[in-house]
């Protein structure tokens with residue numbers, strides 16, 4: 001089994017796949033009489049033939065190393081995961097190779113980071129590393145499955161070391 005080494009999530013490394021939302025640096029705006037910093041409009045939300053919806057996910061935490069059997073993508077919409085805890089979580093993506101997944105990447109968030117997968121990005125399903133795996137999820141509500149799955153012939157091992 002090939003090992004995918006987990007790397008820290010950065011804006012730059014994740015840029016081909018989506019957006020990282022965090023409060024790094026100064027806020028874009030100070031609001032509420034200066035008592036709140038607004039980090040404004042930090043994700044590209046993109047939906048076709050449907051609308052944005054907010055759902056709550058309670059996902060089981062996974063142990064590492066993780067056996068990655070599949071990735072999926074949503075051709076009709078982006079998908080945002082906002083943790084409702086301060087625990088880091090695992091974010092798995094794959095490059096697009098023609099119409100199938102290519103190189104797989106694994107990132108670990110820092111406390112307080114959220115992510116938005118761009119529409120059509122290959123990704124692993126929501127993968128908490130700690131309980132409660134409680135997340136607010138913004139994604140497309142509309143007709144059809146909006147889901148393509150790719151099951152690997154040989155699973156990957158996702159880990160912090162080889």
Ligand SMILES: NC(=O)N[C@@H](O)C(=O)O
Nearest residue numbers: 072079123124125126127
């Ligand atoms: N199926 C579903 O709602 N969630 C997945 O898309 C996921 O990325 O976890």
Ligand code: NI
Nearest residue numbers: 072074079125
């Ligand atoms: Ni998804």
